[in-house]
Amino acid sequence: MASVEKIAVVQEAPAATVQDLFRSLTDHWRTSLRLAGVLAEDHGLVDRACRAGYLRSLASGKRFPMFQDLGPSSTACHLDGGGVLTAADAVRADIARGCDLVVLSKFGKLEAGGGGLRGAFDAALEAGVPVLTSVGRGFMPAWEAFAAPHFVALPADAGRIEQWWADVRPSP
Structure with a gap:
């Protein structure tokens, strides 16, 4: 069997679709895996131009804000880089404590x-832990400048992601 890359990136799907898919997968995996990472959640505020909300830890459930609320009349969006850091x-601390899989909501503007x-x-790659992201x-x-050629691109399909995980999961 050919080697499978330990980094899977979901592409070509709306962010909300990917986060719902990741949430469903991690809910399913939670009983059998030690998960680290964060998933994006909506802020739930009405009439806001900015869609950025929170990052929720898969390990602790803690929420980290990733937006600055500029109010309902604002047409600007301001990411809170401090909350994301x-x-x-x-997540780095969770990886250091040990995990089987790291799921990171996305590689976006701040990460680029x-x-x-x-x-x-970086911490997941240094630890050699499989990573699922978008x-x-x-x-x-x-x-690509950051991760190529060490990743595989996958569609937003639970079956394909489950197959990737089965292929990279360490043997018990």
């Missing part, structure tokens, strides 16, 4: 610039 620190969850990605089309060049 705090989430990345928590070297910030955001980039430290969590990346939008606009950030593919930065993703």
Whole structure:
């Protein structure tokens, strides 16, 4: 059998679809795996231009804000890089405690610039732990510069992701 890359990136799907898929998969895996990472959640505020909300830890359930609420009349969106860095620190600590799989909501604007969850990605790669993430089309060049050729691109399909996990999961 050919070697399978330990990093899987979901592409070509809306962010909400990917986060719902990741949430469903991690809920299923939670009983049999030690998970580390964060998933994006909506902020639930009405009439906001900014869709960024929170990152929720898969290990502790803690929520980290990733937006600055500029109010309902604002047309701007401001990511809170500090909240995302705090989430990345928590994920790095979870990886250091031991995990089977790291799921990171996405590699986006902050990560492309070297910030955001980039430290969590680095920690997972250094630990040799499989990583599941997503990346939008606009950030593919930065993703490829960061991770190529050590990743496999997957569609937003639970069966394909489950097959990837079965292929990279360490033997008991």
